[in-house]
Amino acid sequence: MSAKIRVGIIGSGGWARYGHIPALQALEQFEIVALAGRNLTKVQGYAKQFSIQRSFGSAEELIADPDVDLVVVLAPTPEHGRLARAVIAAGKDVYTEWPLSTTTAESEQILTLAKVKGIKHVIGLQRRFSPAHRYWRDLVRQGHVGKIRSVRMSVGVDAFGAVMPEAVKWVLDPANFTYLLPVYGGHFHDVLFQGVGFPEQLAAVMESQFPITTIAETGEKVPSAGANQVMVMGKLSGGGLFTVQLEGGQVNRTGLQIDITGTKGALRITNPRGFQNPEDHAVWAMSDDTGSFKLMPTPAEYMPLPVSHLDASVQDVAYLYAAYARDKRTSSTDAPSFEDAIRQHRLIDEIRQKSEAFGV
Secondary structure (H helix, E strand, O other): OOEEEEEEOOOHHHHHHHHHHHHHOOOOOEEEEEEEOOOHHHHEEEEEOOOOOOOOOOOHHHHOOOOOOOOOOOOOOOHHHHHHHHHHHHOEEEEOOOOOOOOOHHHHHHHHHHHHOOOEEEEOOOHHHHHHHHHHHHHHHHOOOOOOEEEEEEEEEEOOOOOOOOHHHHHHOHHHHOOOOHHHHHHHHHHHHHOOEEEEEEEEEEEEOOEEEOOOOOEEEOOOOOOOOEEEEEEEEEOEEEEEEEEEEOOOOOOEEEEEEEEEEEEEEOOOOOOOOOOOOOEEEEEEEEHHHEEEOHHHOOOOOOOOOOOOOHHHHHHHHHHHHHHHHHHHOOOOOOHHHHHHHHHHHHHHHHHHHOOO
16 A cells, blocks of 8 residues: 555544554554544644644534545544444445444444455454563463463553542543453453463452542442452363452552463563553563573564654554554455454453352
């Protein structure tokens, strides 16, 4: 393709301005031509700040713009499904931030619509594109650990604690599908199981350790039904065993740690931030003849894009967009699609069902 992919972004919040806009503007394959949001005055200001040509006060106006090839949906989660359907109906490619919608059934319907329309669809599971994650997954495929015996992942964050700001009060309604398991589970399960194989069977337990959330600005007490502690264990398709612990509302954030042990060695992946990362994850390796972990710097070939000036979490977004552009050019299938979203939806459903069966 010689022409740039013309992008319209729905949503002008922090993640659009911190993540998507800088990532897209760093890539020569793309041009952001339109920005839409509910507050037109703010949207116009952001458009001027980032040199974006057109501003819209509604998503529908942007979707109808004939100069937009790819629509990026960054609105709040409850709007994802409706907006994705509107983009598909217009016959345009669509990128939707994870989750695709608030229910598995709705997401399955959206995937069917996209297939019928024949458009390309992308889901924002960008964590898998971290250079460090791509590196350790290749180490696993190359046999560094041998046959996987066990996998352990812990994700500890300060989000979803006992006190939350008014601006995100809406996430406390579990119907909005924006609590710990969908958000952090969706992203980090995708990262993990892309590398070690998906669960063949599992058990789970979840608990809401802060059943009442206090709104910081007002002191209002709001019931919080979404679990802020999740533990999953089971067997991988390749035969190894795994455990995953997600913990929200930490006072002292522990971040991300993944341990993978096998018949020949071990890998450890760490990041004290866990989610929005100024720096990429660290990969440590141990072989059977050393007895200690050694830092394995990510090789330069895993970082081919000119995005080193961006925070690592934003670089992940750039690599996802580059995969989409490559798919458009070569008919490859590297970018995560709505099929990947459905897989995460179904995994979350199974975790919830097994937790209910456990009696929690």
